[in-house]
Amino acid sequence: MKSTQLHVIETTPEELTDNILIGVDSKLKEFFDKYQPSKKDEVELLTVDETLKRLKCSKQALWNWRKNGVLPSYRLGNRVYYKMSDILAKLVKQE
Missing domain, CATH: 1.20.5 (Single alpha-helices involved in coiled-coils or other helix-helix interfaces)
Structure with missing residues (x-):
């Protein structure tokens, strides 16, 4: 033993x-x-369609959130983009 x-x-x-x-x-x-x-997510720009797929919401809801300042958006020419970091921050804060 x-x-x-x-x-x-x-x-x-x-x-x-x-x-x-x-x-x-x-x-x-x-x-x-x-x-x-990750650092990649912080600068990743999503198109409207990509954002809709990630959030699983309607186009009207996303448009309302953008107009009311709930979810910040960025324009490049006539295209609208959303930052992945903004989406994650908003989902965590729930404000």
């Missing part, structure tokens, strides 16, 4: 709590860093 050594370390409840919180904090930071929008 294989024997193992057991090391006993004396810690206070406060030290133990601090160590647990540091571990939880680092895991949460890893999680949120992993799920932040």
Whole structure:
């Protein structure tokens, strides 16, 4: 039978709590860093049709959101574009 050594370390409840919180904090930071929008999404411009497919909404709803300032849009000539980062930010904020 294989024997193992057991090391006993004396810690206070406060030290133990601090160590647990540091571990939880680092895991949460890893999680949120992993799920932040990528740099590609921040500058990706979507056409009206692409935006409609992503949001699964009607053309009229998208037009109303643009006119009411709910979802910012950008014009290049006579074309309208939406930034993916704006769409993600609006979905997260829910304002």
